[in-house]
Amino acid sequence: MQVPVGLSNRHLHLSKEHIDILFGEGYELTKMKDLSQPGQYAANEKVDIVGPKGTLTGVRVLGPARGETQIEISLTDGFVLGVTPPVRDSGDLDGSPGAVIRGPKGEVTIDKGIIAAARHIHMHTSDADRMGLVDKQVVCVRVEGRRGLIFDNVLVRVHETYALEMHVDIDEGNAAGLKNGDVAEIL
Amino acid sequence: MQVPVGLSNRHLHLSKEHIDILFGEGYELTKMKDLSQPGQYAANEKVDIVGPKGTLTGVRVLGPARGETQIEISLTDGFVLGVTPPVRDSGDLDGSPGAVIRGPKGEVTIDKGIIAAARHIHMHTSDADRMGLVDKQVVCVRVEGRRGLIFDNVLVRVHETYALEMHVDIDEGNAAGLKNGDVAEIL
Numbered sequence: 001m002q003v004p005v006g007l008s009n010r011h012l013h014l015s016k017e018h019i020d021i022l023f024g025e026g027y028e029l030t031k032m033k034d035l036s037q038p039g040q041y042a043a044n045e046k047v048d049i050v051g052p053k054g055t056l057t058g059v060r061v062l063g064p065a066r067g068e069t070q071i072e073i074s075l076t077d078g079f080v081l082g083v084t085p086p087v088r089d090s091g092d093l094d095g096s097p098g099a100v101i102r103g104p105k106g107e108v109t110i111d112k113g114i115i116a117a118a119r120h121i122h123m124h125t126s127d128a129d130r131m132g133l134v135d136k137q138v139v140c141v142r143v144e145g146r147r148g149l150i151f152d153n154v155l156v157r158v159h160e161t162y163a164l165e166m167h168v169d170i171d172e173g174n175a176a177g178l179k180n181g182d183v184a185e186i187l
Numbered sequence: 188m189q190v191p192v193g194l195s196n197r198h199l200h201l202s203k204e205h206i207d208i209l210f211g212e213g214y215e216l217t218k219m220k221d222l223s224q225p226g227q228y229a230a231n232e233k234v235d236i237v238g239p240k241g242t243l244t245g246v247r248v249l250g251p252a253r254g255e256t257q258i259e260i261s262l263t264d265g266f267v268l269g270v271t272p273p274v275r276d277s278g279d280l281d282g283s284p285g286a287v288i289r290g291p292k293g294e295v296t297i298d299k300g301i302i303a304a305a306r307h308i309h310m311h312t313s314d315a316d317r318m319g320l321v322d323k324q325v326v327c328v329r330v331e332g333r334r335g336l337i338f339d340n341v342l343v344r345v346h347e348t349y350a351l352e353m354h355v356d357i358d359e360g361n362a363a364g365l366k367n368g369d370v371a372e373i374l
Contacts, residue, residue: 075361076263087333087364118333146274146305147359148339168362172334174262175355175362177274 001131001186003121003141003166006036007173011060012047012071012101018110019065022047022103029063036165037122039064049073049114050100053082068093069101071114074171078116088115089155119172120155121186122162131186134158140187141166147177150187188318188373190308190328190353193223194360198247199234199258199288205297206252209234209290216250223352224309226251236260236301237287240269258286258301261358265303275302276342306359307342308373309349318373321345327374328353334364337374 019027029043045061049071056077070093078085083097098111121139128134135158141151154166166184168176178184206214216230232248236258243264257280265272270284285298308326315321322345328338341353353371355363365371 074263076261076357146340150337150339152335152337153333170263171358171361174358 002183005166005178005182005184007180008167008169010073010077011062013062013066015069016065018069018108021106021108024105036163038161048102051081051083054080069110069113072117074169075116076171085114085116087118089118119168120157121166122157123164124162125160127164128158142185142187143176145177149176189370192353192365192369192371194367195354195356197260197264198249200249200253202256203252205256205295208293208295211292223350225348235289238268238270241267256300259304261356262303263358272301272303274305276305306355307344308353309344310351311349312347314351315345329372329374330363332364336363
C-alpha cells in the first residue's frame with residue numbers, strides 16, 4: 001500500500017469576494033501549473049500575509065476560488081507571523097487566527113482562516129477499493145530512511161476526482177527527510 | 188519509559204580559535220542560561236551565518252568552546268541559507284557544507300560544519316540501567332496527540348554527566364506538535 005508524498009508549502013485559497021478586493025473587481029486567477037489533484041492549480045498570483053509579529057511575503061494563491069478564504073502555513077511560518085495555527089482539516093476554520101492579506105490592488109483583514117493543514121491522503125475510489133480503505137478512515141503511514149518515522153492520525157479522503165497522494169507540510173516533510181514524489185507506506 | 192523532549196533551535200558551537208576571530212583575541216563567552224545537559228550553556232553571544240542564498244541573523248552560540256566549530260540548523264533554515272545540511276550525529280562533520288560566520292570583531296569562513304542534528308536521547312547511566320538500554324542503542328519514540336507519530340532511528344547516548352532528555356530540531360518538534368518539556372515514550 002504505497003503512496004507518493006507531496007510537500008505543501010505555505011499557500012492560500014481565496015474567496016471570489018477577496019480576489020476582487022486584492023486583485024481588482026472581476027479579476028480571474030491565472031494558472032501557473034496544475035496540481036496533482038484534478039482541477040486544482042497553482043496560480044501566478046501571490047500576496048503578502050501580515051501577522052502581529054511579521055510578514056510572509058509572496059505567498060502563492062491556489063485556484064480555483066473557494067467559498068471561504070483559507071491560509072495554510074507551517075508552525076514555523078506561524079512563528080514568523082506571530083500566530084499559532086491550529087492543526088486542522090481543510091475547511092475547519094472556526095477559532096483559527098486571522099491576518100491581513102495584502103494584494104496589488106487592496107488588502108483584506110480576515111478574523112479567521114489560518115491553519116496548519118492536518119496531514120492527509122487523497123485517493124481515488126479505485127485506490128480505496130484496492131487498499132480496503134474508506135473515506136475519513138484514519139491510518140498510520142511509514143516513511144523509511146535516516147529520519148524514518150511513522151505518522152499517526154493520517155486522514156484518508158476518498159473521491160472519484162482525487163489522485164493518490166499524501167500531503168504533509170514542510171515541517172513534517174523535513175522531519176521525515178521527505179522530498180516531493182518520495183513514496184511512503186500505508187500500514 | 189518516558190522521556191522529556193527539548194526542541195533545539197538553530198545554534199552553533201565555536202572553537203577557541205574562532206571565538207578569538209569573531210569576538211576578539213582572548214574573548215570568553217558569557218553565560219545567558221544553563222542548558223539541561225550539565226556544563227552546557229546558552230551564551231549571550233550571537234553571530235550571523237551567511238550562505239550562498241541568504242543569511243541567518245542572530246544565531247545563538249552555545250558554550251563552552253569545542254574542539255571544532257559546528258553549526259546546527261533545521262532543513263528549513265537550510266533553505267534560507269541555500270545549503271542542504273546532512274542529518275548527522277554531533278561531531279560528524281566530514282563532507283557537510285560550510286558558510287561564512289560573522290561576529291562583531293571579524294568573520295570566519297568554514298568549509299564544513301553545518302549539520303541537521305540527528306534526533307537523539309541523552310540519559311544518565313542510572314536511566315539507562317533502569318530502562319535496560321545501552322550507549323549508542325537505537326530506539327523508537329512515540330509522541331501522542333493530533334500530530335502523533337513514532338520517531339524511528341533515535342540514538343541513545345548514555346553518560347554519567349547526561350540528564351534525561353530527547354533532542355529534536357524545530358522541524359521535528361513542529362511535525363509532532365511538541366513543545367519543550369512535553370513527554371514522549373521510548374518503545
